[in-house]
Amino acid sequence: MPTIYQVAERAGVSLSTVSRVLNGKASVNRELRERVEKAVKELNYRPNSVARSLANSRTDSVGVLVSELNAPFFGDLMRAIELRLRAAGKHVIITVGRDCLETEKDAVEFLIGRNCDALIMHTEALSDEYLLKLNQSKLPIALVNRQVEGLSEACTTLDNEKGGYLATRHLLELGHKNIAYISGPIEKRDAKLRLKGHKRALSEAGIPANSELILEGNYTEEDGKLGLLELMARDLPFSALVCANDWIASGAISCARDLGMSLPHDLSIAGFDDVVFAHHVYPRLTTVSNPVANMAEMSAKYILNKVYGQPSEITLNFEPELIVRESTVRYEG
Structure with a gap:
């Protein structure tokens, strides 16, 4: 040898x-x-x-904390990190937090116990104070889709409020006035901001937000199915539905078709994230792009620069884009 x-x-x-x-x-x-x-x-x-x-007192390994494993969103995130770090001769150790404070803390302790050189995290439950203290403990961290004051150089972010605004404004421009909304869990930052963007678009159009046309979900396909049934049971007119992610939108589309609706003419539906199946549902889903892979890659680049001295150009702030497909159509009512 x-x-x-x-x-x-x-x-x-x-x-x-x-x-x-x-x-x-x-x-x-x-x-x-x-x-x-x-x-x-x-x-x-x-x-x-x-x-x-x-x-060099390093293990050439980086810990990665994500909320779930069973969603395309997190698959894209982990793949981007692993590819960038592997190309630089580093390896990843992945653990799951499930948006639970104690589980996320336990996951961080696990990664620290594996002597990771740094951590890249997509976390909702851990507080800003905890993350600041963790970073100050000489274990560099990078955050995907999270902004923490005092850690701005380590945070990649998406303008979620603008994303919610773009989806609803698109439907307004198509002539829809009665627009329903199924959000993610309101305690989540991205869900709260997307709903805020939805309400801003309505306000600019001079349409008050009707709380009876807004439901809170949990980012699952089942929320789309049950949410659409609940909205219809309230017997209020709506010609369009904005969903806080593509899973919810997929469930709503499936439910609408089971009810015999002709989509998008009976109901226009928009999502958020532009995950891979958005191209394959019928009708193909109008949605808002969420460049999580790009954000994750930038987090990996930040760690390679911060920890391993491998400089590269880094973008921290990302803008969403509206992707128009066949699930939305001009309102003719």
């Missing part, structure tokens, strides 16, 4: 130069870096990860 000494000898450089190249340091000039990389390839050298960890 080739050693680092043989790599240095083959490349004609010092051991410290080989070490800096293997650890991704930017302080090595291009010619020397290429010589080391060529020697590594020719010798089929594999760095000893344990030795590297002892040498």
Whole structure:
């Protein structure tokens, strides 16, 4: 098995130069870096990860905390992080918080116990104060779709209020005036902001928000099905429905079709997130983009820069976009 000494000898450089190249340091000039990389390839050298960890007090692993595993949203998030970190020679350890304070705290303790060099988190339950204290404990953190005062450089965010506004404004522009809404859990920041955007669009159009046309859900397909039935049982007219995510919208579409509705002519439906199945439901779903993969990748880049000295350009604030498909149509009533 080739050693680092043989790599240095083959490349004609010092051991410290080989070490800096293997650890991704930017302080090595291009010619020397290429010589080391060529020697590594020719010798089929594999760095000893344990030795590297002892040498630089790092494990080359990053902890990732997500709310769930069974949703395309979090699949896209984890994939983007893993791809970016793996390309940089780092590995991820993933755990789940389920939006529960104690479970999220336990997950963080688990990752700390695995000697992760940093944490990337999509968290709702952990308080700002807890996150600030965690970051101050010399364990760098990055937050996906969360803004914490004092951690602005570590936070990627989406303008959720604008996203909710865009969906409802689109329906208003199509002539709809009676627009129902199924939100996510109101205690969640993104759900609260999306509903706020919905109400702003109505207000700008001179239409008061009717609380009887607003339901709170839990971001599930079942909420879309039961929510549509509940709204119809209230016997109030509505020609369009905005859903706080695509799962809710998918459930509403399924329920509407089971009831014999002709979509979108009997009911226009819009979602939020633009997950993969939004292209495949019938009719194809009008929705608002949520670039979670881009936000997650930026969080990974931030950690690579902060912890491993691998600089790259980072974007922290993201804008949603309306994606118009066939589930919404001009109101002719």
